[in-house]
Amino acid sequence: MTIKKNITSAKKIAPKKVGKVALGDSWSHVRAFADMLHEPLVFLNKDLRVLTANESFYQKFQMTAEQTEKKLLSNLGQKEWDVKELRELLKRILPKKTCFQGFELTQEFAQIGKKVLLIHAREIQLNHNQNQVEPEQIILLAIQDVTELTNITLSLSTQDLIHRKEITALHKIIRERKAASIELTGFINSLSGFT
Secondary structure (H helix, E strand, C coil): CCEEECCCEEEEEECCCCCEEEECCCCHHHHHHHCCCCEEEECCCCCEEEEEEEEHHHHCCCCCCHHHHHCEEEHHHCCCCCCHHHHHHHHHHHHCEEEEEEEEEEEECCCCCEEEEEEEEEEEEEEECCCCCEEEEEEEEEEEEEEHHHHHHHHHHHHHHHHHHHHHHHHHHHHHHHHHHHHHHHHHHHCCCCC
């Protein structure tokens, strides 16, 4: 598992009144909206327990709602999501009104193999009905799979390094041939009586 902390950022959400969304009595509206998105989404409660996830999450990570909902994020799958740095960032979101973007996690998943993920999270507030005084505080986790992009970048970097080594070797050959040419020219000039 690799975690890149240098691109993790946490920022304070400016204090302002957050609009409340009335959802009725279920998560069906949230799920319907979330399922339209291609990016995997997970909705967590304050204890980091999965309330629901969208279809993209279930497909990407080859999981079902039964394997996911009401489970702690850290217990999903074979505990691939049990990452201390991620858990610490998520636990700060609700009490400190923060969010983060671009937490990079490289992890080997039992079902889908090695993945490089960018994780973004923020608080959302939802009212289940119009009479609810305090909105429910929920953490929305968005996950981008950047594995292919990372592999392409790595491949290009490797090719660039190979080309640089080849260019350096060619420069060395050119310098050696120039030096040999200068020596040969000097030798020929000395035979001809030129100096």
